Amino acid sequence: MQRLWKEAREPKTGDGMKRLLSITAMIRTTSILLLMACVTAGAAENPWITPNRSTFPFSDEEYAELDTMMEPCSDYARATFSEAALRLKAGLPKKATLNVMLRTTGPDDHPPNFYIRVEKANDNEIRGRIVSNGVILDGRRYKWGKKYKLAVSDIIDWLIISPDRPEEGNLLGRYLLLRQDGLISGPCDPQHNEYQHFRLFRESYSFVPPIGASWRLYGRDEKTQTDAVAQEHGAGPDEANTVFATRYEVPLFESDLEFVRFVEQTEKKNVGDPDRYNLKEHEVSAHAQGGARCALSHQLIEDNAALKRTGERTPMLREIRALVCIHPGNSTVAVTLTYSHRYQPGYRDTEFITKTDAVFRSLAFSKLK
Numbered sequence: 001m002q003r004l005w006k007e008a009r010e011p012k013t014g015d016g017m018k019r020l021l022s023i024t025a026m027i028r029t030t031s032i033l034l035l036m037a038c039v040t041a042g043a044a045e046n047p048w049i050t051p052n053r054s055t056f057p058f059s060d061e062e063y064a065e066l067d068t069m070m071e072p073c074s075d076y077a078r079a080t081f082s083e084a085a086l087r088l089k090a091g092l093p094k095k096a097t098l099n100v101m102l103r104t105t106g107p108d109d110h111p112p113n114f115y116i117r118v119e120k121a122n123d124n125e126i127r128g129r130i131v132s133n134g135v136i137l138d139g140r141r142y143k144w145g146k147k148y149k150l151a152v153s154d155i156i157d158w159l160i161i162s163p164d165r166p167e168e169g170n171l172l173g174r175y176l177l178l179r180q181d182g183l184i185s186g187p188c189d190p191q192h193n194e195y196q197h198f199r200l201f202r203e204s205y206s207f208v209p210p211i212g213a214s215w216r217l218y219g220r221d222e223k224t225q226t227d228a229v230a231q232e233h234g235a236g237p238d239e240a241n242t243v244f245a246t247r248y249e250v251p252l253f254e255s256d257l258e259f260v261r262f263v264e265q266t267e268k269k270n271v272g273d274p275d276r277y278n279l280k281e282h283e284v285s286a287h288a289q290g291g292a293r294c295a296l297s298h299q300l301i302e303d304n305a306a307l308k309r310t311g312e313r314t315p316m317l318r319e320i321r322a323l324v325c326i327h328p329g330n331s332t333v334a335v336t337l338t339y340s341h342r343y344q345p346g347y348r349d350t351e352f353i354t355k356t357d358a359v360f361r362s363l364a365f366s367k368l369k
Contacts, residue, residue, distance in 0.1 A: 045219035047228055048166050050173045051201055053180065053366070073171035073188035077157045084158055084169065085121035096162035100126060100155040101172070104136050113156075116148055126150050166198040166211070177201050181364040182290075199362070202227045202245065204327060205335045208362035209243055210355065236347030238316065242340045243359060250326065250334040256286040256293060263295040263324050271301060278302040278315075287323065290364055294325040303342075318342045321356040328365055337363055 045051075081100070088098045098118040114132035121127070127149050135142040142148065159169035171190055178184040178194055181201075189195075199208050200217075209217060214232040221229060230243040253259040264284040271279050281300035288294060299320040319341045327333040339356040341349055349355070 046161070046163055047200065047217045047219035048164065048198075049161055050167060050170055050177065053177065053201065053203060069187045070172055070175060071188075073175060073190055074156045076190040077169065077171060078152060078155060081121075081152050081155060081158050082123050084160060085118075085123070085126075087160070088118060088121060092160065093162055093165065096160055096165075098160050099131070099158065100128070100150075101157040101159075102150065102154055103156060116150070121152075124152055126152060126155070171195065174199075177206070177366075180366040181206050182367075183364055200228055200245075202247070203366075204247065204329070204333065205245075205363065205365050207245065207337060207359060207364070209245075210241075210359060234341075234343065234349065236349075237344050238342070239344070239347060239349075240340075240342045241349075242342075243338065244340075245335070245337050247333060247335050249332055252331055253293075253326070256295075259293060259326070260284050260286055260295050263297060263322075267297055267299065267322070271299075276303065276305050278304065289323065289325055289360065290328070292325040292328045292365060294323055296360075297322045297324070314345060316342060316344055317348070319348070319352060321353070321360075323360040323363065325363065325365075329367060335363070335365070 084098055092098065098121075099115045100118060101113055101115055103113055114130060114135045116126065116128040117131050118126055118128040127147070130142050130146045130148050131144060133144045137148075157170060157172045159167055159173075161167045171188060174195065175184065175188040178199075183194055183206075184192060197208055198211055199206050209215075209228065209230040210232075211217060211230065212232075214234075215230050216232070218229040218231070220227055224244075225246060225248070227245045227247060232241050233239065234241050250262070253262065264282070267284070268279065268282065271277050278301065279299065280302050281298070284295055284297040286294070287296040297320075299318075299322075301318040301320065303316045303318055320338060322336055322338040324334055324336045327335055337360055339352075339359055341352050343349065
């Protein structure tokens with residue numbers, strides 16, 4: 001990563017600066033790079049921000065390779081920062097902030113990367129406030145909130161974060177997570193298709209949730225033990241769609257058939273009050289996904305606590321598809337993606353299967369220590 005030498009802010013060649021890139025210390029403290037919560041206010045999880053993950057166990061040989069692998073994205077960040085600065089000047093969405101990543105010039109036992117929340121910027125200069133404690137620059141220690149001025153050529157990445165929409169930028173943070181999930185293996189390419197949509201990263205897996213103007217995304221919910229929930233009100237009367245992801249411990253299974261039976265029995269128990277819910281259809285089959293042992297289930301449930309429509313009590317229907325996978329790195333952990341479609345009879349979404357398949361295909365698993 002590009003170091004912040006005092007003389008680097010003086011008019012010297014860009015090539016000389018690039019040779020100062022060093023990523024080793026950054027990888028050893030990956031949490032500094034991936035955890036963006038320090039840039040936001042409040043303790044609640046923001047599902048739109050790339051989360052922290054435990055450090056990926058890169059080998060010593062990989063440290064040297066990553067230096068060159070990540071350089072294209074840092075170059076891209078510097079080249080595109082002027083566009084982000086113009087957006088800041090025009091006014092970002094409510095509570096959104098523009099932040100730039102820099103590298104410290106202090107000893108390796110201090111956090112090597114930190115962020116500055118940008119207050120003013122142009123094509124050459126950035127003014128803002130440091131959003132980390134204990135940052136060392138050129139022998140001086142800076143506290144949280146301290147003002148700082150730097151050149152655009154000093155930055156190694158930028159990101160715009162918001163409480164209600166996907167973050168923008170942060171190519172380096174996402175690159176490391178995408179490598180963990182086996183979705184990127186080569187150099188950091190800003191034009192890679194994985195950078196063209198939002199991927200939700202969890203502790204040991206990731207997937208692409210449905211998002212858009214009609215969808216709302218929520219983070220972890222301790223009460224329901226879900227890792228993420230996405231919800232929308234559909235086009236039909238009282239239609240509601242819900243996607244949720246969860247992770248839990250399971251026993252060891254000797255065969256696919258045993259696993260399929262386990263999923264089937266578990267889902268039958270979880271249908272709910274038999275006086276209200278009637279399980280009309282239920283099918284579970286073995287499935288392969290991302291090198292994992294999985295089960296794919298499909299349920300159709302009749303909800304007898306119906307709403308009145310045209311003077312009649314018409315039971316609503318709830319169609320559910322779920323992908324349940326044993327984590328390929330830990331046979332005692334299961335990851336479930338569930339897509340639920342609630343609708344009035346006659347208003348079923350004809351694209352329901354296509355939409356669920358798109359979410360299921362996006363599931364990827366991180367390597368575990």
